[in-house]
Amino acid sequence: MAAALAVCGTLVQCERPPYVQRDKDADAQSKDDADAQESWLVIRQAWCVCVDAQGIIIHVGPLAEAGEIVNGAQKVIRLEKHQMLCPGxxxxxxxxxxxxxxxxxxxxxxxxxxxxxxxxxxxxxxxxxxxxxxxxxxxxxxxxxxxxxxxxxxxxxxxxxxxxxxxxxxxxxxxxxxxxxxxxxxxxxxxxxxxxxxxxxxxxxxxxxxxxxxxxxxxxxxxxxxxxxxxxxxxxxxxxxxxxxxxxxxxxxxxxxxxxxxxxxxxxxxxxxxxxxxxxxxxxxxxxxxxxxxxxxxxxxxxxxxxxxxxxxxxxxxxxxxxxxxxxxxxxxxxxxxxxxxxxxxxxxxxxxxxxxxxxxxxxxxxxxxxxxxxxxxxxxxxxxxxxxxxxxxxxxxxDIDDKVGKLQVGMQFDALILDADAPGTNIDVFPRDSIEDVFQKLCTLGDDRNVIRVFTPVLLQAYMQKRAKLETETSKE
Ligand SMILES: O=c1[nH]c(=O)c2nc[nH]c2[nH]1
The missing domain is CATH 3.20.20.140 (Metal-dependent hydrolases)
Known part of the structure; x- marks a missing residue:
């Protein structure tokens, strides 16, 4: 299925509640995967989330394995170093x-x-x-x-x-x-x-x-x-x-x-x-x-x-x-x-x-x-x-809507934010030594509306796609 939008870069989200023990064998496909799954909050770098035109998530995974779906997407957003995608x-x-x-x-x-x-x-x-x-x-x-x-x-x-x-x-x-x-x-x-x-x-x-x-x-x-x-x-x-x-x-x-x-x-x-x-x-x-x-x-x-x-x-x-x-x-x-x-x-x-x-x-x-x-x-x-x-x-x-929203997973609705720790006018100073975990912690501790640079729900996605299409038509006419 063709993606309307692909967002590529860092994804941060809670995959399960804290303190709840997880069966490690459940869907761990490799040792790396099992290690990552140990954590209830995950920060995935070089990741990719793809969404269809109705705002349903159709792909989540490593960017290196997503070439075909990303190339076929109507619009691709490539996140910068201090930007991250997270659930709304x-x-x-x-x-x-x-x-x-x-x-x-x-x-x-x-x-x-x-x-x-x-x-x-x-x-x-x-x-x-x-x-x-x-x-x-x-x-x-x-x-x-x-x-x-x-x-x-x-x-x-x-x-x-x-x-x-x-x-x-x-x-x-x-x-x-x-x-x-x-x-x-x-x-x-x-x-x-x-x-x-x-x-x-x-x-x-x-x-x-x-x-x-x-x-x-x-x-x-x-x-x-x-x-x-x-x-x-x-x-x-x-x-x-x-x-x-x-x-x-x-x-x-x-x-x-x-x-x-x-x-x-x-x-x-x-x-x-x-x-x-x-x-x-x-x-x-x-x-x-x-x-x-x-x-x-x-x-x-x-x-x-x-x-x-x-x-x-x-x-x-x-x-x-x-x-x-x-x-x-x-x-x-x-x-x-x-x-x-x-x-x-x-x-x-x-x-x-x-x-x-x-x-x-x-x-x-x-x-x-x-x-x-x-x-x-x-x-x-x-x-x-x-x-x-x-x-x-x-x-x-x-x-009781966790079958639809709360994390970014295939089949769920794309209620998501793009956060930018380095947004214009931000209250946050990012230093070269900051790890991605530090940047996320700074966003949680010091962030505000200036750091929310894009908000998506299925309704907002449709508006975003229409605006992009209009802009592209206007540019191609010039
Ligand atoms: O914080 C509150 N806001 C309210 O409007 C209210 N009504 C009952 N109890 C309340 N508590």
Whole structure:
């Protein structure tokens, strides 16, 4: 099959989660291959990834063995020394309507932050024109930062949340979009009229989004979105659990996220158990369910999530502001709990997954310091490689879309970035002695949108190929 695009140069990606032992004999074809496969994060130099016109990956392998397919490709990108191809970033928790106040309003505990800043900002986006303006900007911004997939919270409003999904598709970002459901403890003008209409609206949103996306290669998926335990009656939670089963939908919410939230939940459900137990009773813990924060979950709660195949969206930056605790990421990865990374805009002030990766490493260091002071088990530290896993393959597994994205492999979709450590205006200085591993570490530690020089999803690939074809026609006419 002819390739539309071949990208030749260095490829970096996680081929499997850290800490998971692999059967060395499985598909190791040679000793070299077996050695390379030992590592869960691989950096392959002189490599080649080829893609068809629909954005499906049709070849991945050493450049030396790819002459024929590269020669036949419509377009070849040859990466320079400090450039690398990697899977696109996956943001597993982000509130699109809160983007208008990102970078402000982080001065209050969670429950009053919601009342004073969040609910008024979300309420205003009932107006679809205002929603369109905010959504256009957040999708463009996150794409520039390398986010090829995002799991978004919208607002209570069906029409505005559909605008969010349409905007993502138009701009080429893969998205999982939720219309928020909350039938109590909102505020005047920002709460569902009653549980029955809340469930009807949620179902309509799922049906309409599925219908509007027919034939668009699954670029936008609906998500059932109970805001969190304090704003949802048990009837609403159960109804959403039924819809998740009926429509086989992803679910997103917040779980055991801060001390004030945990107290509020316990007061509403005396003696009924943790957030995890309450979500599970409603059928909301399932594969593709992504629960943000989780810093106050018990070992039994984590085991419950793992048993159900549900995941955690680790939101290290907003956890510093609201959580009064930290997530033991290394321990959970070792236990096989599914986990991705979230920017949590606007509780997190940065929409960049580079910043989320850095915050994850810093949060783990803070956790280790705390553990040492309290003479607890100190096995907490993650590094840039684990953070990169969470931002790519970990996120895809959490969202249950790892059959499509998260790594660059034949048959998967081409959601990918070209990073350049030497891009114009970059914050990074590369030295002649730097190894390729050093350059990758510098990108993770110091990188930002200036280092993302090309973003691909199947939709963006088509736009790129059309632009190239037009340019070539114009040049040949001159
Ligand atoms: O960080 C958060 N952002 C929110 O919008 C929210 N709602 C409930 N809990 C929340 N936490």
């Amino acid at each position: 970033f996956i943001d597993t928790h982000i509130h699109a309507p809160q983007y208008s106040y990102t970078g402000t309003a982080t001065d209050k505990p969670l429950m009053s932050w919601l009342q004073d800043y969040t609910f008024p900002a979300e309420k205003a986006l009932q107006d679809v024109e205002k929603a369109a303006e905010v959504y256009e900007r957040i999708v463009a911004r996150t794409l520039r930062c390398g986010t090829t997939t995002a799991m978004y919270f919208g607002t209570l409003h069906n029409a505005s949340s559909q605008v969010l999904a349409d905007t993502c598709f138009r701009l080429g970002q893969r998205a999982l979009v939720g219309k928020v459901s909350m039938d109590r403890n909102g505020q005047q003008g920002y709460q569902e009229a009653d549980t029955k209409s809340a469930l009807q609206d949620a179902e309509n949103f799922v049906r309409n989004l599925k219908q509007s996306q027919a034939g668009k290669a699954g670029m936008a998926l609906p998500v059932l979105t109970p805001r969190f335990i304090p704003t949802c009656t048990p009837e609403l939670l159960r109804g959403l659990g039924d819809l998740a089963r009926q429509y086989d939908c992803n679910v997103q919410s917040h779980i055991s996220e801060s001390l004030d939230e945990v107290e509020f939940s316990a007061a509403l459900h005396p003696g009924e158990g943790s957030d995890a137990i309450l979500f599970d009773a409603a059928g909301l813990l399932r594969k593709g369910a992504v629960m943000a924060h989780g810093v106050h979950m018990s070992d039994a709660d984590f085991a419950l999530l793992k048993a159900r195949g549900a995941a955690i969206a680790h939101c290290p930056l907003s956890n510093f502001f609201f959580a009064h605790g930290y997530l033991p990421v290394a321990k959970l990865l070792k236990q096989g709990v599914l986990m991705g990374l979230g920017t949590d805009v606007a509780g997190g002030y940065s929409p960049s997954m580079f910043n989320a990766m850095r915050s994850a490493v810093l949060a783990s260091k803070a956790g280790a310091i705390q553990a040492r002071t309290a003479h607890l088990d100190g096995d907490h530290i993650i590094d840039y490689r684990h953070a990169f896993f969470l931002a790519t393959l970990g996120g895809a597994q959490a969202l």
